[in-house]
Amino acid sequence: MAGDPQPEDPAPPEGADAGWTAVGYLLGGMIVWGGAGWLVDRWLDLDFPAGLLVGLIGGGTAGVYLIVKRLGA
Numbered sequence: 001m002a003g004d005p006q007p008e009d010p011a012p013p014e015g016a017d018a019g020w021t022a023v024g025y026l027l028g029g030m031i032v033w034g035g036a037g038w039l040v041d042r043w044l045d046l047d048f049p050a051g052l053l054v055g056l057i058g059g060g061t062a063g064v065y066l067i068v069k070r071l072g073a
Contacts, residue, residue: 012071022071026063033059 013021037055044051 018071022067025066025070026060029059029061029063029066030056031059033062 012018033055034052035055037051037053037058038049040051040055041049
């Protein structure tokens with residue numbers, strides 16, 4: 001409702017939790033975008049896995065971005 005107090009942003013994880021969060025962001029990005037690139041390679045019937053490489057690099061870059069944005073590393 002309009003009069004309810006807004007919830008505060010949760011504190012960023014610390015210690016081992018921050019490490020596991022960073023690993024999750026990196027692997028998650030690379031798996032999701034690498035998988036999408038692999039599907040594009042299959043769809044276009046490419047001999048060289050260009051989509052997979054672009055997806056892995058893009059997913060890794062997105063993972064690093066999320067780590068810096070959310071964990072302030």
